Amino acid sequence: xxxxxxxxxTGLPSLKRGSPAILVQTEEVTLLMDSGPGTxxxxxKVGISLVDIDYLLYTHFHPDHTLDFLALCFALKxxxxxxxxxxxAVLAGQGFQDLYSKLQMGYGHWITLPEETIKIEELPxxxxxxxxxxxxxxxxxxxxxxxxxLGYRLEQDGIVNLAYSGDTDTCNSAVxxxxxxxxxxxxxxxxxxxxxxxxxxxxxxxxIAQKAHARxxxxxxxxxxxxxxxxxxxCTQHFNGRVILAEDMMPFEL
Numbered sequence: 001x002x003x004x005x006x007x008x009x010t011g012l013p014s015l016k017r018g019s020p021a022i023l024v025q026t027e028e029v030t031l032l033m034d035s036g037p038g039t040x041x042x043x044x045k046v047g048i049s050l051v052d053i054d055y056l057l058y059t060h061f062h063p064d065h066t067l068d069f070l071a072l073c074f075a076l077k078x079x080x081x082x083x084x085x086x087x088x089a090v091l092a093g094q095g096f097q098d099l100y101s102k103l104q105m106g107y108g109h110w111i112t113l114p115e116e117t118i119k120i121e122e123l124p125x126x127x128x129x130x131x132x133x134x135x136x137x138x139x140x141x142x143x144x145x146x147x148x149x150l151g152y153r154l155e156q157d158g159i160v161n162l163a164y165s166g167d168t169d170t171c172n173s174a175v176x177x178x179x180x181x182x183x184x185x186x187x188x189x190x191x192x193x194x195x196x197x198x199x200x201x202x203x204x205x206x207x208i209a210q211k212a213h214a215r216x217x218x219x220x221x222x223x224x225x226x227x228x229x230x231x232x233x234x235c236t237q238h239f240n241g242r243v244i245l246a247e248d249m250m251p252f253e254l
Contacts, residue, residue: 001026001154001161001254003183006042007034008246010189010223011064018042018248019064020221022164022185024154028133029054033152033164035068040075045249050075051084055132056118058092059166060149061099070103073111073118087119091130091138093148094122123150127173144171145198151177161254163214167221169198170208178212182254185246188219191229202231206238214239220246 002025009017019036023046030052032039040050050072058066069090075081090096097120104112123130123140125148130138135157143149145167151174153163163181167189168174178184186209189199200208202219209217217239219231232243244250 001156003162003185003252003254004046005185005218005220005246005248005250006032006039006046007036008220008222008248008250010221011036011062012224014224016227016248017222019067020059020166021068023048024162026133026136026156028135031055031057031132031154033057034059034065034166035072036064037067037071039068040071042248051081053088054086056088056090057138057152058090058096059143059151059164060093060146061096062146062167065166066099069100070107070111073103073113074107076113076117077110084117087115087117090118090120091123092120093125093150095148096120096122125150127176139177141173141177142171143168143174143177145169153177153181156254163212167198169200170204174208175211178209178214181212181214183216183218183252184209184212184214185218185220187221188226188231188235189221189223191226191231192234194225202233202235203238206235206243209235209241210239214241216242216244218244218246218252222246 004023006021007018020034021039022033024031139153151165
């Protein structure tokens with residue numbers, strides 16, 4: 001399994017960090033978690049076209065995590081795009097279909113796609129499991145951010161490879177999400193002393209990762225306030241594992 005941080009930032013424009021997106025590639029599928037503005041262009045930098053995506057997962061519906069869904073739909077309407085061999089499976093929390101319907105009200109046929117192109121599946125806002133392939137299992141957990149927020153965990157052949165929180169504040173399900181993971185990508189939106197509701201600081205991320213017994217913690221989703229300050233130090237006061245600060249195009253082999 002290869003994991004690439006496509007965007008390590010937020011909705012604020014940054015020359016250093018793209019908006020949230022995580023790419024996962026296995027021998028069977030290509031999976032994208034979140035697609036903030038500019039994600040489709042970022043994917044081209046690692047050789048991935050929009051037609052390569054098998055699964056598209058959304059942690060929640062804020063624009064910095066979803067705006068390139070609109071771009072994806074519009075691009076798939078282009079006559080130069082050949083028919084897909086199978087629809088892109090879009091998995092998200094309750095309310096995503098309604099969001100898509102409202103986007104169609106604004107943009108009409110320009111983004112209206114048949115089920116042969118995309119197929120939306122809403123997941124319950126609770127702990128659950130879905131089989132993606134013979135070897136790949138998705139587990140999902142409610143996160144403390146919005147009413148429809150979910151964190152995602154990927155297990156390949158029973159091995160817990162990856163967990164991705166999306167945006168979250170502290171909650172027990174975040175600990176469950178990251179339990180015994182090889183790679184825990186956890187939001188850390190603001191530095192110490194600048195806590196905001198719905199988001200984490202380094203020390204809080206470290207506490208969650210330590211309780212989860214994660215092996216490697218990747219701090220992610222940085223607002224500009226996080227640049228040029230110590231994020232690792234406060235985190236390692238609570239977490240004994242490896243801590244990495246996410247960067248755009250950062251790859252991991254699991």
